[in-house]
Amino acid sequence: MVLEITDNDFEDQVMKSDLPVLVDFYATWCGPCRMIAPVVDKLSEEYDGKFKFCKLNVDQNTQMATKYSVMSIPRLLFFNGGEQVGEIQGAVPEGTLRAKIEEIV
Numbered sequence: 001m002v003l004e005i006t007d008n009d010f011e012d013q014v015m016k017s018d019l020p021v022l023v024d025f026y027a028t029w030c031g032p033c034r035m036i037a038p039v040v041d042k043l044s045e046e047y048d049g050k051f052k053f054c055k056l057n058v059d060q061n062t063q064m065a066t067k068y069s070v071m072s073i074p075r076l077l078f079f080n081g082g083e084q085v086g087e088i089q090g091a092v093p094e095g096t097l098r099a100k101i102e103e104i105v
Helices: 010-015 031-046 062-067 094-104
Strands: 002-005 021-026 052-057 075-080 083-089
Touching: 002 010, 002 031, 010 021, 010 052, 021 031, 031 052, 031 094, 075 094, 083 094
Parallel strands: 002 052, 021 052
Antiparallel strands: 021 075, 075 083
């Protein structure tokens, strides 16, 4: 399951998470964001209990988008233990995303 988060709960859901976290910075009007969403959904089911998957709408949550210098979307940031440990820019193939998750798990 992919959890929709906001600027307000980013700290609790991402920085204080016991699991590693992927945050998908997206917008509803973004074509590549819509392309990668089913891949993120699939991997969220596959890695349930091992990895947390969140998405943050950059149009509605400008504070976190600004903090993490999100200039183009989709931008996937990876966090572990409250630290940013990786990122992927753009709509990438499932294998690329899976490899990054495996690297962190």
